[in-house]
Amino acid sequence: MVSAPFQTPRALLHVFNRYLFRGGEELIADKIHADLSTQHEMTWCQYDSAEWTRENAPSKLDQVRRLFYNRDARNRFEAALDRSDAGAAVFHNVHPVGSPSLYHSALKRGLPVVQFLHNFRPFSVSGTLQIDGKLTPDALYGSYWKEVRAGAWQDSVVKSTLFALMLKALHRSGWLKSVKAWVAVSDFMREKLVSTGALPAARVHTLRHAWTPMPQLPAIEDAGYYLFMGRLAETKGVIPLLDAWDELHRRLGKNTPLLHIAGEGPLNATVQQRLRTNPYIGQLGHIGGETKREALRRCRAVIVPSTWWEPLGLVVYEAYDYRKPVLAAKSGGLTEIVQNGVTGLQHEPGDVKGIVEDVLAMEATPPTSRLVIGSAGRQWLLRETTTQIWLQRFEEILMEATKS
The missing domain is CATH 3.40.50.2000 (Glycogen Phosphorylase B;)
Structure with a gap:
């Protein structure tokens, strides 16, 4: 009897904690959602860092607790998962509102996660590995002390200490086993994550961003600036x-x-x-x-x-x-x-x-x-950077993630 060829999940849950200031990661997450929607049934599960700055935001003490494990975020995640009937999740940034609780939930539910890495978080307090204008890759080896001392997260030593403790707890928890594929957006990034021992080579893939070019170029000028x-x-x-x-x-x-x-x-x-x-x-x-x-x-x-x-x-x-x-x-x-x-x-x-x-x-x-x-x-x-090439490569990564 010949077994049917393996099929990647039709429905995917797309998870992103948006930043206080919109940037490139926001743009590319939206594009990924649109591109994947041509191949999959996509459901958003979004959080927003502004949730903790609004008038009805959780208290500072409650924010500390939720930074480590946000049960409300987990409930929202699981409700979206149940609605979507997704067979896998695509993660981007999940901090601070989403929290490690999302990895824990995915692991308990047996949901494979494809984690995009647009910066060096979750391996760095700052996400950039830069301190006082100098590259300091200690965090890739598990040492956050220099980033903490510099107040790398939100210019605060106290907040950076809490974030470092959260990262330590996350890596020791085993919850990151829910991530079946880590997606670096350049070969350089993949090499750094693998060579430092931050991640196993077999689970780290390179997938550069796709781009939808202008179909019709406008008249190009050179104004000299x-x-x-x-x-x-x-x-x-x-x-x-x-x-x-x-x-x-x-x-x-x-x-x-x-x-x-x-x-x-x-x-x-x-x-x-x-x-x-x-x-x-x-x-x-x-x-x-x-x-x-x-x-x-x-x-x-x-x-x-x-x-x-x-x-x-x-x-x-x-x-x-x-x-x-x-x-x-x-x-x-x-x-x-x-x-x-x-x-x-x-x-x-x-x-x-x-x-x-x-x-x-x-x-x-x-x-x-x-x-x-x-x-x-x-x-x-x-x-x-064609979307067709990007989609083909993503499907290969998704297949490995969901078969493992």
């Missing part, structure tokens, strides 16, 4: 970028190209201070919609100077979609999607001189050659 889009935080290389523009101003004077900074974050005041001393730096704040499209359409190049191990860098996809060169740090997954001299230029993370040299090189590049570089990025995007 450089564009930074991202969270205004140390991990994104904001300080080296500002320092580089000060150096460019010293060298070039009135011939300094403009830098437009789009985004919000803890370094907002620092950026505003630099605006007062360098007239060639402009701040756009948070942008979206037509404003964002115009910023991309008219820039000369996009700068991605991240100093942490950037898992991938969705902003590179956005730049490529508009045929724009990318000036990126040799950081994490950025090394896999930015080709030096082909789709952009690369500098060492945090290297002010390197950023300056990249900008000067781009300034010296003829307009036709800049267009060739941007077009190479667009071709890479069309070739490497």
Whole structure:
């Protein structure tokens, strides 16, 4: 008797704890939901960090308890699971509201979990492995002391201590056995997680983000300015970028190209201070919609100077979609999607001189050659990030996760 071929679950439960400030992970989680909906019956189970900041939020003491194990979140998870009749769950971030209770519930219910890793949590208090502007991968080896001392979570030593204790408890609980497949978004990220012993190689897979490119390109212009889009935080290389523009101003004077900074974050005041001393730096704040499209359409190049191990860098996809060169740090997954001299230029993370040299090189590049570089990025995007390829690879990962 020939057994029927194994089928992956038709229904999936999609779990995500949204952040206080919307970012790239939010965008990609929504896209994953939409893409998987073409193949599966998808049900959202969502939490929101804002639930703990609203008027009717749990007390601080109750939040501490729920950080370790949130029974209310577990009940919501199980209710969504029962409604969906899902055969597997797809997890993104579950902290702080979702809590480890979701892994515990999945394990008890025998529900296989596919866990996407958009940063280094649940192996790092900060999620970035960066402390005071320096990469500190101790957390991948199970040591959170340096992150705690630096107040890596919400700029608080007390909160960071609690988060570290929660991570320790989670890893010792055995509840992560519910995760049958860990999905890193770059080969770099996978290699770091495996080589440090944080995860077993057999259960860690690479799946870069898919992208839906614009079917019709708008008229591309070059208004001469450089564009930074991202969270205004140390991990994104904001300080080296500002320092580089000060150096460019010293060298070039009135011939300094403009830098437009789009985004919000803890370094907002620092950026505003630099605006007062360098007239060639402009701040756009948070942008979206037509404003964002115009910023991309008219820039000369996009700068991605991240100093942490950037898992991938969705902003590179956005730049490529508009045929724009990318000036990126040799950081994490950025090394896999930015080709030096082909789709952009690369500098060492945090290297002010390197950023300056990249900008000067781009300034010296003829307009036709800049267009060739941007077009190479667009071709890479069309070739490497199709939803069809992404779905096929996800199904392979899901099959391994649900068969094990």
